[in-house]
Amino acid sequence: MRIPIESLRSLRERFPAVDVLTDRVLRRGYPLDVDDQRRYAPGFVGNVFVWDIDKTYLKTRFSSLQGLARIPLEFAVDKQAIPGMPEVLRGLRRGPGPGFACAPLYFVSASPPQLRKVVEHKMQRDGVEYDGTTFKDWLGAVMRLTPWRLTEHVGFKVCALLTGRIRRPGAVEYLFGDDAERDAWAFHLYARLIQEHLPPDEVDIALADAGVRPEDRHCIHDLMVRLGPVGGRVGKVFIHLEQGSPPTRFAALAPLVVPVRGGVQLALALLEEGLLGVDAARQASDAVRAVTSEGQVQSLAQDAVDRGIVRRATWERWKEAGVKASG
Numbered sequence: 001m002r003i004p005i006e007s008l009r010s011l012r013e014r015f016p017a018v019d020v021l022t023d024r025v026l027r028r029g030y031p032l033d034v035d036d037q038r039r040y041a042p043g044f045v046g047n048v049f050v051w052d053i054d055k056t057y058l059k060t061r062f063s064s065l066q067g068l069a070r071i072p073l074e075f076a077v078d079k080q081a082i083p084g085m086p087e088v089l090r091g092l093r094r095g096p097g098p099g100f101a102c103a104p105l106y107f108v109s110a111s112p113p114q115l116r117k118v119v120e121h122k123m124q125r126d127g128v129e130y131d132g133t134t135f136k137d138w139l140g141a142v143m144r145l146t147p148w149r150l151t152e153h154v155g156f157k158v159c160a161l162l163t164g165r166i167r168r169p170g171a172v173e174y175l176f177g178d179d180a181e182r183d184a185w186a187f188h189l190y191a192r193l194i195q196e197h198l199p200p201d202e203v204d205i206a207l208a209d210a211g212v213r214p215e216d217r218h219c220i221h222d223l224m225v226r227l228g229p230v231g232g233r234v235g236k237v238f239i240h241l242e243q244g245s246p247p248t249r250f251a252a253l254a255p256l257v258v259p260v261r262g263g264v265q266l267a268l269a270l271l272e273e274g275l276l277g278v279d280a281a282r283q284a285s286d287a288v289r290a291v292t293s294e295g296q297v298q299s300l301a302q303d304a305v306d307r308g309i310v311r312r313a314t315w316e317r318w319k320e321a322g323v324k325a326s327g
Contacts, residue, residue: 033140051175110136155212162194172234264288265304278318
C-alpha cells in the first residue's frame with residue numbers, strides 16, 4: 001500500500017514520537033550515494049576538480065522529476081555532451097604539463113544513483129577518466145520523509161562537497177556547475193564555510209539565508225564537526241551559462257565565481273589559470289567550431305578577453321596553437 005506524502009507529514013505533526021524517531025533517522029546524514037575509488041596520502045594539498053553533470057557536462061535534465069521519467073528509455077548513446085566539455089575534462093585529467101598528471105576528477109549530480117551506470121558508460125565513450133561520483137539518493141530522501149530534497153539543491157551540493165572533502169581536507173578544489181539551478185550560490189557558500197572558519201551560529205545564519213532547511217543544516221553542522229579545521233580552499237568556481245544568464249547576475253560572487261559561455265570560454269579560463277594545456281584548449285575550441293562556426297568561436301574568445309576571463313597574451317597563445325594545428 002502506498003502512503004501519500006501528505007499523510008506522512010500529518011502523522012509527524014499529530015504524533016511527536018514519530019517526529020523524534022524521524023529526527024534520529026535524519027541525523028544519520030544526508031541521503032547520498034557516494035563512490036570514491038581514489039586514495040590520498042596524508043597531507044595531500046593538490047588540485048581536485050569536481051564537476052556537476054546535468055547541463056555542465058551533458059545535455060541532460062535528469063535532476064528534474066520530468067526528466068526522471070525518461071531514464072528507463074535512455075542509454076549512453078542517447079546522451080549528448082556539451083560541445084568542448086569532454087575535451088576539457090580529458091585535458092584537466094592529463095594536466096597542463098608534458099606528462100600525464102592523472103589529476104583527481106569527480107562528478108556530483110542531483111540525479112538518482114540509478115543513473116550511474118548510464119552516465120559511466122557515456123564517460124567511457126567520451127574517454128573521460130574519473131575517480132568517483134556522488135548522486136542524490138532519491139529513495140533515501142523519500143524514506144526519511146523528506147521528499148522536498150528531490151528538488152532542493154543548495155543543501156545537497158554543500159553536503160556532497162563536505163563529504164568529499166573529509167577524505168582530502170587540504171585539497172584546492174575547482175568546482176564546475178551551471179546557471180540552471182543555484183550552483184554558483186551553493187559553491188560560494190561552501191567556500192565560505194571551509195575558508196572563513198565561521199562560528200556555528202554564523203554558519204547557521206548563512207545556511208538559513210541561503211534557504212537551506214533545518215534538516216540539512218543539521219547534516220552540514222555534523223559534517224563540519226567531522227571535517228574539523230582545514231588548510232584547503234576553493235580555487236575557482238566556473239559556471240556554465242546554459243540558460244543564457246547575463247554574467248552580471250554573478251557579479252556579487254566575483255572573483256571566486258567565473259561565468260563562462262560554453263566550452264571555448266571554459267577552456268580559455270582554465271588555460272589562464274594554468275590548469276589546462278594549450279593543446280587541450282585548442283581541441284575544445286575545435287569541438288565547438290565543428291558544430292557552430294569559426295566566427296562564433298572567435299566571438300566567444302573575444303568576449304572572454306573583454307570580460308577579463310583571459311588576458312590577451314593567453315588569447316594570442318591559444319590562437320597561435322590553432323594556426324599551428326591547421327597548418
